[in-house]
Structures are given as C-alpha cells and as structure tokens.
Amino acid sequence: MNSLGFRQVGKEFPVFLHPETNDEYALARIERKIGKGYKGFEFDTSNSVTLEQDLSRRDLTINAIAQNKDGTGDYIDPFDGIKDLKKKKLRHVSDAFAEDPVRVLRTARFASRFNNLGFSIDSKTLDLMKKMVASGEVDALTPERVFKEVSLSMSSVSPSIFFDVLIESGAYERLFPMLEDVQNQNFKLLDKLDQSTEVKFALWLHNQSKRNIESLCGHLRCPKDFQQIAEIVSIWHQFASEFINHSPQDVLNFFLKSDGLRRQKRFEIILITFDNIGIDTTCIVQLQRLLNSIRISDLKNLNIAQELADERLSVITRFLKSAK
Secondary structure (H helix, E strand, C coil): CCCCCCEECCCCCCEEECCCCCCEEECCCEEEECCCCCCCEEEECCCCCCHHHHHCCCCEHHHCCEECCCCCCCEECCCCHHHHHHHCEECECCHHHHHCCHHHHHHHHHHHHCHHHCCEECHHHHHHHHHHHHCCHHHHCCHHHHHHHHHHHHCCCCHHHHHHHHHHHCHHHHHCCCCCCHHHCCHHHHCCCCCCHHHHHHHHHCCCCHHHHHHHHHHHCCCHHHHHHHHHHHHHHHHHHCHHHCCHHHHHHHHHHCCCCCCHHHHHHHHHHHHHHCCCCHHHHHHHHHHHCCCHHHCCCCCHHHHHHHHHHHHHHHHHHHHC
C-alpha cells in the first residue's frame, strides 16, 4: 500500500488513506491491549487473521458487518449487526469494547447522529461505558481526540444527545471538570441543523465564565477562534439582551471589546449565537451599520482617534433615543 502512494494513519495504526480520494483502507487486524488509552495496543496484521477475528474487535455490531466480494452481495454478519439495525440498537460487539476509551465518545456520537431515526444505546453497552468511566479508562483520552469527537457531534442531528449520554455515563464530569452548573445546561439549544460548529460550541459554553472557557479550551487545545467567540458570547450575551437600556459609552465599549466594527465575519457568528439564545439582535445590527458608515474623511483630522470616538458616541446616543 505504501508503494501505491497510500498514506498510513500514524506510525503503528494499520489504516491507510487513498492517495486521491482520502478514503480509509484498513488491514484486517487483531489488537492486544498493552497500555492505557486508545493508543495502548499492539496489532497483528498477518495473513493468519480472519475476517471474523477482525470484526470481533469493532466497537458496535452495526459497524461489524462485511460484504462478500464474490459479487453476490451477501453480508457477513457474525455479531447480528443487521438485527440490531432493524431493532435500532447501538450494541457493543464484545468486552473488547472496554479496552478503548474513544468508544465511549463514538457511541455517544452515534446516538446523537441517529437519534432522529429512533436509535438508542443498549442498556448493557451503557453499563459497560459507565464501568469504563469508573475505572479511569476515559482519563487516558488525549485532548485532541476529545475535541475532535465534540466537533463531530456538533455536526450531528442532535448534539444534545451526545452530551446527555456523556452525562449519563459519568464521562462528562471526567472530561470537562472545569465546567459548572451542568444540571441546568440546556443542550437542546445545540440542535440547530443550519448552524456552524463555532456557533454550537459558543452555545454550549455561553453560561460558563470566561475563566472556565479558557481552562476548557486550553485543555482541549481548541482553535483560537472557537475560544474567542465563546468568550465574547459568555461575557456579552446578558448585555446584548438589554442592549438599548445601556449608556452610549457602554454600548461603544461593547462594539470595541467584541471587535464588532472590524472583524465583521466573526461578529456575524457572535450575533447568530445571540439569536439562537433568544436575543433580538435587530438594534445591534442596525447600529453596527450606522457606526460603520462613519467616514474618516468627514472628520476634522485634528485628533482622529478622539474625533472618531466622539462621532461614534453621538451616533449611538441618537440611535438609543430613537429606539426607546
């Protein structure tokens, strides 16, 4: 596969990416647990490995179905994955499930992805996930992998289910110990099909403090934009909900500290997040347009910074008076 230009995923993991399509091609393998976490495995990919042995190491039965390559289209389904598809059950293949903590996240993500089709997690699988959390196995998850699974869940039909499963299994508090007031979290806000991952990430954290968000994003190594947008939403969403009742100076500070007059695209994401929380952003948008219409060339040019600030305050004062 290397000679054909395939790229291996990691130095040891026997999965390869097609050089043109980036499709994944995995070698049939047997895994043996030798350490903590999802990297604590050694692999046997020799010709002696059978298809059934390979399928026995999959996570869920619906992911342990193969198709005969003889052209008949017959399925090879040693663990009743097709039956579980019909029953709409997410069920683990074997006790080997417990050896890989990523499977707690993946199962939660599958539950969120297929929730609209009526799928649910088998009770014995959920019990096994709880035992994995209690044993400390999930503590070995790398921050990068946790963030990846969180991001993928945000793109699913029902991200709220992803977090509900993590809470039910006990994994939520272990993975995100810096977050507070979990019981009052409204995860249903995340179930917006047409919103971006950045918006959903900010919605998830909008009731958290800036300190908690800094701690979470530092731990998960989130992209900087994700952290900055979440922090701005957290700090300013209450202010935005009573926008026209604030003083002109406070309103100007809001636009300056959120960078709403310079970083237009990012500010649009922030406003969309406000909208999804239930805040009417009409006045914010209208005033932003008025402030952006101020032309530097119309000022006296004696002290540009002060003149611009005075003109902005004048525009804000007139707008707030007319809006009340």
